Amino acid sequence: MKRKVDYTWKLREIMAGRRIYTATELVPLLRERGIDLSASQVHRLVSGTPNGCPCR
Numbered sequence: 001m002k003r004k005v006d007y008t009w010k011l012r013e014i015m016a017g018r019r020i021y022t023a024t025e026l027v028p029l030l031r032e033r034g035i036d037l038s039a040s041q042v043h044r045l046v047s048g049t050p051n052g053c054p055c056r
Contacts, residue, residue: 009049023047 020026023046024039037045 011046015046 023043026042027039
């Protein structure tokens, strides 16, 4: 039987806790960590829940 793994996406909550209120404020912070995403990609990451997890 396959197990179904579920999660709650709390990125906006974490951002608010660090006083980051717009997705564009994340772009330089991600770049510092070697993650190069466009502003629209970061917006999609913040505004929605990722479709899947690459881990198996």
